[in-house]
Amino acid sequence: MENWGAVTTREESVFYNNHMSLLEKRRALNIAHEFAHIWFGNLLTTSSWNQFWLNEGFARFMDLKAVDIYSEYDQTEESRFSTLQSALWIDDEPSINPLVWEMRKPSDAYDILNNINYDKGGSVLKLVEDLIGNDNMQMVLQTYIRKYQYRNVDSQDFVNTLQEFVNFNATDFLNGFIKQSGYPLISVSQIHGRKVSLHKTRFLRMDQAYRDGRFA
Numbered sequence: 001m002e003n004w005g006a007v008t009t010r011e012e013s014v015f016y017n018n019h020m021s022l023l024e025k026r027r028a029l030n031i032a033h034e035f036a037h038i039w040f041g042n043l044l045t046t047s048s049w050n051q052f053w054l055n056e057g058f059a060r061f062m063d064l065k066a067v068d069i070y071s072e073y074d075q076t077e078e079s080r081f082s083t084l085q086s087a088l089w090i091d092d093e094p095s096i097n098p099l100v101w102e103m104r105k106p107s108d109a110y111d112i113l114n115n116i117n118y119d120k121g122g123s124v125l126k127l128v129e130d131l132i133g134n135d136n137m138q139m140v141l142q143t144y145i146r147k148y149q150y151r152n153v154d155s156q157d158f159v160n161t162l163q164e165f166v167n168f169n170a171t172d173f174l175n176g177f178i179k180q181s182g183y184p185l186i187s188v189s190q191i192h193g194r195k196v197s198l199h200k201t202r203f204l205r206m207d208q209a210y211r212d213g214r215f216a
């Protein structure tokens with residue numbers, strides 16, 4: 001758990017030896033994650049619980065990056081893949097909330113602890129990094145931190161900072177990922193010869209299951 005000036009964790013998350021299994025070695029990610037909150041959570045604090053991905057998505061993005069850079073534990077590709085899979089797995093539920101959403105009642109607060117904020121948030125940031133390059137992403141994050149340190153932030157603050165470094169519309173680009181849930185399923189059907197038609201719908205795992213008759 002992150003606190004201002006203090007990072008606390010369970011003993012079992014710290015002890016390490018070379019005989020540990022791959023799963024146990026993943027504790028490096030947990031430690032890196034909690035340290036990432038010194039910046040994303042403490043130095044910059046979200047303005048509202050409905051911006052929670054600014055804590056958890058950024059910490060997830062940075063824990064993978066830190067372990068990639070500083071650890072001998074070469075697992076980053078596997079972890080990135082499992083992070084993305086986790087995000088896709090939960091984002092295909094019809095009732096899942098987007099990264100930024102309007103909370104209407106106190107019990108909505110329970111929903112912020114789902115993996116959307118962590119794994120979709122981290123994956124969206126990785127997507128941005130892959131799009132603009134490592135060096136640019138580093139400059140975006142450094143600028144974002146310097147500009148808003150000791151303050152509350154919301155998603156638009158990050159989007160505005162990104163806009164300073166890119167020549168596409170950062171709001172249009174990111175809103176599709178952070179303000180709407182789900183992801184598309186593109187169906188291709190052959191009309192005749194080399195002519196095909198493309199049809200886009202939201203991918204829903206359960207919906208497909210119902211159509212397949214796997215649930216009565």
Ligand SMILES: [Zn+2]
Binds near residue numbers: 033037055056059
């Ligand atoms: Zn966290």
